[in-house]
Amino acid sequence: MASSPVVALNGAMAGRASRGYLESKAPTKTRILTSELCRRFCTLGWASSSGGSIAVEVRRDSIPRSNRLIAMGRRSGVRKERIMPEYMYGLPANGSIPPLPSPKPYSSKPPRCMSCLPFSTKAQGYLFLFNDALELQHLGPNNLTPNPGLQQTGKGVANYANISTYVKAGALYSDNPTDPLPRxxxxxxxxxxxPISFVTDVLFPYARDNVGRHLSATFETPETRDDIKLLRSQVEDDLKQGVQGAVPIPADEAGNEQVMAALVANVEAMIKADRKITALKQLQGHIWQTGFENNELxxxxxxxxxxxxxxxxxxxxxxxxxxxxxxxxxxxxxxxxxxxxxxxxxxxxxxxxxxxxxxxxxxxxxxxxxxxxxxxxxxxxxxxxxxxxxxxxxxxxxxxxxxxxxxxxxxxxxxxxxxxxxxx
The missing domain is CATH 3.40.50.1000 (HAD superfamily/HAD-like)
Structure with missing residues (x-):
């Protein structure tokens, strides 16, 4: 199988890795799995603080264990529950770095891997911890609460007696191992x-209280003219059906003030009735846009x-x-x-x-x-x-x-x- 060079911590050549292995789906899946385990473990109270050096071995049976990659979180100050797959290095046992994590968006400096040359000995605790999690599916656990009486195993990692979240085929499942994740x-x-209260107590009152101001400020714009056209059509249908609160909207020749007064009356009635209609929702969206742009919402x-x-x-x-x-x-x-x-x-x-x-x-x-x-x-x-x-x-x-x-x-x-x- 063809091979490609890998970059050492100091930028020098430090070994060679299988190109097929580096480009396979296994490293990507392992990064996704590591970030998910970090979130699940933190949620259960098993881990806290940042996620630097958290690691999982990239499983691929065709690769000798000594040559397998290890996905490891960078020392970034990111808390474990916020670790993303792209935050991780890919490291073989010799400490070189084939895949680098993506740089932080707020910095042009490349990500650094700190104190990782002796990786094969320093990170074994994390490695065993997460690799053991992969085997928990065989235990048949039934409780999300970790055992308060944790015991150290021969590998130097705590033995959790009760865990209901486990791993299968590279993705996490809860309770029912046969239910796949949705696409x-x-x-x-x-x-x-x-919260419903945000909509009823903030958004709706803002639209109701500002509909007149919005129409007055934007009455001649194509956007508002389109909103008025939709409202006219809706009100005509409402009047035919005897909808309570609907009032006729005069023609434009009657003057802007009379048209806007009728529009405001109809919109207020629609908001009060919580109408789920496109004409109202489109106008509300344009009113709210002003509120968000002005930092009022x-x-x-x-x-x-x-x-x-x-x-x-x-x-x-x-x-x-x-x-x-x-x-x-x-x-x-x-x-x-x-x-x-x-x-x-x-x-x-x-x-x-x-x-x-x-x-x-x-x-x-x-x-x-x-x-x-x-x-x-x-x-x-x-x-x-x-x-x-x-x-x-x-x-x-x-x-x-x-x-x-x-x-x-x-x-x-x-x-x-x-x-x-x-x-x-």
């Missing part, structure tokens, strides 16, 4: 990623959301948003949150243009647009029972989000529930 996750916002997500998004991203799971709010509004909420910009973990946004969230066809459209082999490759999370039923009827896997402030669910609704994304 895609589709998330609702209100009551799922974000900041998106809010639950504490577990950024951790889960990072976790799914590292595992190659694609995450999408499906909300009644416009795609613009969705990007605004996740682009500027109390945990920073989370859009880097999201692959796309769906709104009511794909269909009503309580209709099965909407979820069929989404699963087909995602290009999955079957609808069950998609996991949908929502707090609304009717949405859960519609998604299930379309063949998607469904979990119902139970968050503070969410409405009650029907008795015997038949769906699994989670109160945190970290339970998934």
């Amino acid at each position: 895609c996750v589709v998330l609702d916002i209100e009551g799922t990623t974000t 900041e998106g809010v997500v639950f504490e577990d959301v950024p951790k889960a998004l990072m976790n799914w991203h590292s595992l190659g799971i694609k995450v999408y948003i499906y909300s009644s709010g416009s795609r613009l509004a969705q990007r605004l909420i996740f682009g500027k949150t109390n945990y920073g910009d989370l859009r880097k973990y999201l692959c796309g946004f769906f709104d009511t243009n794909v269909g009503n969230k309580k209709e099965t066809q909407s979820y069929i459209e989404i699963s087909e647009s995602l290009g999955v082999n079957k609808p069950s490759d998609v996991l949908f999370l929502t707090d609304v029972y009717q949405e859960a039923v519609a998604a299930k009827d379309a063949g998607l896997e469904v979990l119902i989000s139970v968050r503070p402030g969410n409405g009650p669910l029907p008795e015997n609704h038949g769906f699994k529930t989670v109160s945190s994304f970290l339970e998934i």
Whole structure:
């Protein structure tokens, strides 16, 4: 098999490694596995502080153990639960560095590997710790709580008696080893990623209180003219159907003031009724855009959301948003949150243009647009029972989000529930 040189710690040639081995999927999978184990271990209270020198051997039976690579976290000050696969070195036993981690985005300096020449002896504790985790699937454990009476094994690593998270085929599974990870996750916002109170007490009042100011400032812009056109069409339908709160919108010849007064009255009634209609959501998105740009608004997500998004991203799971709010509004909420910009973990946004969230066809459209082999490759999370039923009827896997402030669910609704994304 062809071989390629590797770079030593000081930049000199230090040995040769199999090109096929370096370029195989095994090193990449091991980096992903290491970052996930670090997060799981830290969550269980088994590890804390930064993740420098955390290591796992790259398993490949065709490679002699003395020649195998070791994936090791760089000394970066990054806490273990935030370690990403790209933060890791690939080291053989002689201390050379075939694959380097990616540089930090805020520094042009290349990453450094500190004090790793005697690696084969210094990191054995970490190596045994994580390699032993790979074997835990044979123990049949049933408790997430580590045994308080830890015993040292002959390898110098603690013996954990009760662990229910284990590793299979390079990915982590919980509780049921036969359930594969989803290829895609589709998330609702209100009551799922974000408190309902943020939407009802912050976003809706902001749009209601600023609709007049927004229309007055942007009345002649193409964007607002398009918003008004959609609202006119919606109000005409509402008047025909006798929708409460709908008032006629005069023609433009009546003057801007009269048109805007009618628009404001209709929008306020739509917001009060919590209408899930495109005309309202599109206008709200444009109003909120001004609020976010002026630092008057900041998106809010639950504490577990950024951790889960990072976790799914590292595992190659694609995450999408499906909300009644416009795609613009969705990007605004996740682009500027109390945990920073989370859009880097999201692959796309769906709104009511794909269909009503309580209709099965909407979820069929989404699963087909995602290009999955079957609808069950998609996991949908929502707090609304009717949405859960519609998604299930379309063949998607469904979990119902139970968050503070969410409405009650029907008795015997038949769906699994989670109160945190970290339970998934």
